Amino acid sequence: MPDPAPPSGRPAAAPAGRPADHPAETGPAGVTSFMDLALAEARNAAARGEVPVGAVLVCDGRVVAADGNRTLELNDPTAHAEMLVIRAACAALGSQRLSGCDLYVTLEPCPMCAGAISFARIRRLYYGAGDEKGGAVDHGVRFFASPTCHHAPEVYAGIGERPAGELLKDFFRDRR
Template sequence: MTDADFMALALRHAEEAFARGDWPVAAVLVRDGAVLGIGQNRQNTESDVTRHAEFEAMRAAALQHGADRVIGSTVYSTMEPCPMCAGAMKLAGIGRLVLGLRHATLRRTDLGEYSIETFCRLAGYDLALTTGVLEAECLALRRRWGKDQVRAH
């Protein structure tokens, strides 16, 4: 499967999160071409601000396959991971991140000047990064949701 295939899988799960009333974000954790974990944002339906998609995917993979299998894996996320998730990815040993959509593209105001690159530089995290995979589709879903705090154009 290609990066676009794994991102398409993440998008299907983001649609499920959206339909359920959660933030439309999902993540797929892959190692050696195999899906080890899938996570959907659940922070609204579970009333828990830590139930982000990346956390859920890493948790699912570690519980099913062992935490050591997560090391060196790739996370495919429909949205740029927040600082909390980026920190968890560093601690888990995630080696690569494939992004659909960036906070800057949405013009979000609630995260200041944050970017995954800034986090990695400050935290000494050597993360391989691929951006813009199915970006238009990720953006369309996010705009349908319409609850981001954004700057005017």
């Protein structure tokens, strides 16, 4: 799948995360294809000097938002890929609830992103590489297992794990 076009005409201070107009994908192959798109967003983030994490939010088999990390670009520590696509999808759909939507992300979400996933009531979370240091789904605080968690999505780990992990390893190796 080709890399999606970069956002155009968005001022640096504008909310990131962009609606996407990719064709609907259905069936078992869709899981891989949506993760492939998230991996493309992660590669785009790396090309911008950002930590290579990409996310795609899908509703009814259609990509609603896709983006990669933009914390440096926006000078915003909350501009993680997951946060950006959740914000963009909520704006595009006109709702703070994304209960019929699925999130594909290349790295296990951190506590902040796990909280946003819960509050948005996302139906399913698919993630690539686990994050032993900063993850909050299957590592660390295990946010969705917390008694204070209001909603836990179905979680599918390890989708695209190898390429997602390689992107991260290459990125950090090149910076050392």
